[in-house]
Structures are given as C-alpha cells and as structure tokens.
Amino acid sequence: MNKSDSERIATILEKIGYQPTSRKNEADLIVVNMCSVRQSAVDRVYGKIQDFTKLKAQNSKLKTILTGCILKEDRKKFEKNFDFILEIKNLKKWDKILKKESNVKPLPWLNYYDGCDYLEVEPKYQNNFRAFVPISNGCNNFCTYCVVPFTRGRLVCRDHKEILKEIKNIIQKGFKEIWLLGQNVNDYQSPVNSSINFARLLKMVDGIPGDFKFFFTSPHPKNFSNELIDTLVQCEKFGKYLNLPVQSGDNKILKKMNRNYFVKDYKNLVKKIRKKMPGIKISTDVIVGFPDETKKQFQNTVKLFKEIKFDWAYIAKYSPRPETAAFKLKDDVPLVEKKRREKILRKIIENIKKHNK
Numbered sequence: 001m002n003k004s005d006s007e008r009i010a011t012i013l014e015k016i017g018y019q020p021t022s023r024k025n026e027a028d029l030i031v032v033n034m035c036s037v038r039q040s041a042v043d044r045v046y047g048k049i050q051d052f053t054k055l056k057a058q059n060s061k062l063k064t065i066l067t068g069c070i071l072k073e074d075r076k077k078f079e080k081n082f083d084f085i086l087e088i089k090n091l092k093k094w095d096k097i098l099k100k101e102s103n104v105k106p107l108p109w110l111n112y113y114d115g116c117d118y119l120e121v122e123p124k125y126q127n128n129f130r131a132f133v134p135i136s137n138g139c140n141n142f143c144t145y146c147v148v149p150f151t152r153g154r155l156v157c158r159d160h161k162e163i164l165k166e167i168k169n170i171i172q173k174g175f176k177e178i179w180l181l182g183q184n185v186n187d188y189q190s191p192v193n194s195s196i197n198f199a200r201l202l203k204m205v206d207g208i209p210g211d212f213k214f215f216f217t218s219p220h221p222k223n224f225s226n227e228l229i230d231t232l233v234q235c236e237k238f239g240k241y242l243n244l245p246v247q248s249g250d251n252k253i254l255k256k257m258n259r260n261y262f263v264k265d266y267k268n269l270v271k272k273i274r275k276k277m278p279g280i281k282i283s284t285d286v287i288v289g290f291p292d293e294t295k296k297q298f299q300n301t302v303k304l305f306k307e308i309k310f311d312w313a314y315i316a317k318y319s320p321r322p323e324t325a326a327f328k329l330k331d332d333v334p335l336v337e338k339k340r341r342e343k344i345l346r347k348i349i350e351n352i353k354k355h356n357k
C-alpha cells in the first residue's frame with residue numbers, strides 16, 4: 001500500500017514541477033514514506049537522519065518531508081528532524097507548503113484531494129506490467145499488535161466506479177497484473193452502493209475486457225465468505241493466488257491477537273478454497289514470539305504449517321508497537337527465541353518448496 005501511495009506522491013510532485021533523481025545529493029526535496037508496522041522500519045528512518053543533515057550541509061535548498069504511517073509518539077520525535085510532516089490524505093497542505101517552497105502557481109487538480117480522495121490521483125506506475133489499485137484505506141479490526149487503525153485510521157472504501165475506471169485505464173495501457181489493495185480487502189463495501197461488497201466488486205473487475213489477471217491483498221479469514229469463494233471460482237481473470245494471513249496456529253494466541261477466528265475455522269477455510277479451486281497457491285503471514293507465546297503454543301503453529309503446506313509465508317518476529325493493545329503486554333519472548341521460531345517455520349516452507357519442485 002505504501003508503494004502505491006508513493007506512486008501517487010510522485011505524480012503530485014511531478015505536477016508541481018519536481019523531477020525524479022536517483023542521486024540523493026542532487027535532490028532538492030526528499031520524501032520519506034514511512035511504515036510503522038515494525039519497529040525495524042521506524043529505525044530505518046531514524047538511521048537516515050544523519051545522512052539528511054550531511055546532504056543539507058551540501059545543498060541549502062534541500063527540504064525533507066516525512067509522510068505515510070506515523071505513530072503520534074514518532075511524529076513528535078521526528079518533528080525536529082524533518083522540514084515537514086504531512087499526511088498523505090491531506091494533500092491540500094502539501095500544495096500550500098510546496099507552493100511556498102517552489103513558487104509554483106496554484107494547481108486546479110489539487111481541489112479534490114480531501115479525506116481519502118488522494119486515491120483518485122493517477123499514480124506514476126513503477127513498471128508497465130504490474131499495477132497496484134487501492135480499494136480501501138484503514139481498518140476497523142484492531143488486531144492487538146497492529147498499528148494500522150492508529151496510523152491509517154478506520155476503514156474508508158473507494159467508490160467502486162472510481163476503482164473500475166482506474167483498472168480500465170491501466171488495462172488500456174497494457175498492464176497484465178492488477179493487485180487490488182487494502183488492509184482488509186474483503187471488508188469492502190462501496191460507499192455509493194451498499195449492495196456492492198468485495199465479491200461483487202471482483203465480479204465487475206473480472207468483467208472488464210482485456211488480457212490480464214487480478215490478485216488482491218490482504219483478506220481477513222473471518223470475512224472470507226462462501227459468496228467470495230464462489231465468486232473467485234467463477235472469475236476467469238483471478239490469478240489463483242491468495243495471501244491469507246493466519247498470524248498464529250494457537251487458539252489462545254489468536255484470541256489475544258483479537259483475530260476473531262479459531263485455528264479450525266482457518267483450516268476449514270483453506271480446505272474449502274483448495275477444494276473449489278484446485279491448484280491455487282496460498283501464502284500466509286505469521287507472527288512468532290507474541291507476548292506469552294509458549295513453546296507449546298508455537299508448536300501449534302508448526303503443526304499448522306506442516307498440515308497446510310503453505311506455498312509461501314511472511315514470517316514476522318513480534319515487535320511491540322506503541323498505541324496498540326498488545327503494547328501493554330510484556331514482550332517476554334527473547335529475540336534469540338523469536339529468531340529460532342522464525343528459522344523453524346522458514347525451514348518448513350523451504351522443505352515444502354523443495355518437495356514441490
């Protein structure tokens with residue numbers, strides 16, 4: 001999603017008059033589009049500050065902007081390090097500040113950037129094969145480890161007509177892969193027609209003429225309805241790949257994470273999907289070392305991995321995030337143990353890959 005946001009930021013900056021450069025010592029403006037999902041991503045931004053100070057010493061015109069998913073606490077800390085901290089969804093502010101900086105005239109196209117309307121900005125795509133199309137922004141789920149509801153806010157869905165318009169435009173440009181994006185895609189409901197849910201939206205995407213495949217990320221298992229499965233079966237252009245985050249293979253940990261499903265629900269869902277769509281590739285997201293995760297509870301995740309045989313897994317070591325509910329819990333699984341658990345799961349995935357070759 002941040003990648004897609006960056007493509008929109010690039011459009012804005014170019015319209016204002018900035019040109020991209022790959023050499024940071026030539027830049028008059030550096031925009032950092034931050035992610036707060038893990039502490040390591042935040043630390044990477046801290047790590048850049050010294051570099052910016054050096055660059056500013058060489059180029060007095062250089063301005064820096066911090067945007068993206070930023071927690072309140074980090075925002076305060078970063079205030080002294082960046083010239084501007086701007087919300088991507090508040091592009092009117094960008095206009096005002098950047099106009100002052102670059103002396104460009106007011107631009108009429110900025111008028112409709114309000115709330116989540118920034119998604120209507122045509123992105124500057126990074127390639128001509130794969131395009132990302134956000135369908136919603138934010139999330140209402142409040143998984144206890146996750147910052148999204150605090151950084152991106154509550155779920156806001158895009159008008160389905162705008163989404164379809166964007167996809168048609170992309171297909172005409174010759175793109176072959178469309179990725180529908182959202183923090184919880186299958187919670188989608190069109191703001192202009194409440195009968196259009198995620199399944200109906202996919203049907204409409206599938207009906208767009210052209211030679212392309214569509215994918216989406218990420219769905220929540222609890223919102224994965226039978227209607228959605230049946231729709232996917234019917235969609236000729238669905239790319240037959242699913243990232244279905246499980247996060248843990250232990251019921252008690254899932255409860256502490258506020259995921260709202262049991263391991264058996266997840267297993268049944270995968271079973272149903274594989275039965276209806278044989279050959280579909282399924283990956284997952286999982287967190288190891290959540291507070292209080294015992295070795296026995298981790299073994300339940302190992303068991304699940306061996307049973308489901310995911311095609312791929314994005315394995316994260318738990319990192320406490322300020323503002324989230326889990327932040328109040330003691331991060332009591334030592335890093336060395338988190339790394340050990342990560343290694344075990346990675347090995348299972350690699351063995352499955354080897355076996356499938």
Ligand code: SF4
Nearest residue numbers: 139142143146148183
């Ligand atoms: S569903 Fe995803 S984005 Fe929403 S709170 Fe949970 S982990 Fe975060």
